[in-house]
Amino acid sequence: MAQSDEFSERDGERSIDLPDSFDAGLFFIGRIHTPWRSRQDCPKNSSESDAVCTIEVEARYADGLKDLDTASHVIVLYWMHRAPRNLVLQRPRHYGETRGVFALRSPARPNPIALSVAELVRIDGPRLEVRGLDCLDGTPLLDLKPYFASTDAKSAAEVGWHARTRR
Amino acid sequence: MAQSDEFSERDGERSIDLPDSFDAGLFFIGRIHTPWRSRQDCPKNSSESDAVCTIEVEARYADGLKDLDTASHVIVLYWMHRAPRNLVLQRPRHYGETRGVFALRSPARPNPIALSVAELVRIDGPRLEVRGLDCLDGTPLLDLKPYFASTDAKSAAEVGWHARTRR
DSSP: OOOOGGGOOOTTOEEOOOOSSOSEEEOOOEEEEOSOOSTTTSOSSGGGOOOEEEEEEOGGGGGGGTTGGGBSEEEEEEEOTTSOSOEEEEOOTTTOSOEEGGGSOOSOSSSOEEEEEEEEEEEETTEEEEEOOOOOTTEEEEEEEEOOHHHHOOTTOOBHHHHHHHO | OOOOGGGOOOTTOEEOOOOSSOSEEEOOOEEEEOSOOSTTTSOSSGGGOOOEEEEEEOGGGGGGGTTGGGBSEEEEEEEOTTSOSOEEEEOOTTTOSOEEGGGSOOSOSSSOEEEEEEEEEEEETTEEEEEOOOOOTTEEEEEEEEOOHHHHOOTTOOBHHHHHHHO
16 A cells, blocks of 8 residues: 555554455445645644535445435545555654554544545535535545434543643 | 345345445454344444443554543444445335435445444453444444544434434
8 A cells, every 4th residue: 555754653653564364345436526635735624624525426326325415414434545554553743642543533544444524515416515524635435324413423522632632 | 245134125225236346455453242143133223222332452453542541432433244235225124215325324335334433431451341332243343433522523413304204
């Protein structure tokens, strides 16, 4: 896989040997179109941008969008195709401390599946317009799901290390 | 892939031909242990059960859990390994209407990645105890992420078709 300099190992980080073979396979079912062409351009997180992005679902899967237009928000799963997968301990530049990969939303993870909750603006055939994404233009799409507040919204949730960092 | 009778095509459903090859590969990074041994036993959704389930992360990835214990809730991504992947239109038995797969949280989808938001009870080495899962015992784990209320909680979100069904 492509490993660019922006992902090179920093002091305190740790990489592991990955297994020799995969356990399951994924289909890229579409592409996400955004205004951002490099990782530096991307917003830090989805709440930092109001840009309307376009998700284009491949024709063979388009029937699967039926009734999704009744949802106000969708869960978008996508593939962080440029990220290395072996960094179990990471030191994000903007935090400066070493944390476990599963305590971070870093794109670099054993299975680089990213998740965003996006506001659905409209659906036109195989194309969705959404607000609230922060990924690179051309990012491969893995899945779309309706967002149910009853099970997915935990307004009181806290991430201790992050709250302390921001104080 | 294994397709059991519970997933056979029903009236109004539609299956597609899937691509000949995969675009990316996944590692199973652990297993989820729950009280449920068959799909019929599983709760309909995570809010229907308070059972504490155990997530066992494989030793090679265990360092990646550092600092996750400061999070109150975790996003659990797992692989629905028994589900067919070609049903773009589905008629769930308990709703009785045909909907697109991307408007449903059905395990049967082109990339059968499921997502649950679980309450973190404790972490002991490579083992997490969580509340709020509804999957089969032995389900393969794909990823763990900290849940950030600021970007992940959308309390006012609505799914129109579902709200109408429940009235």
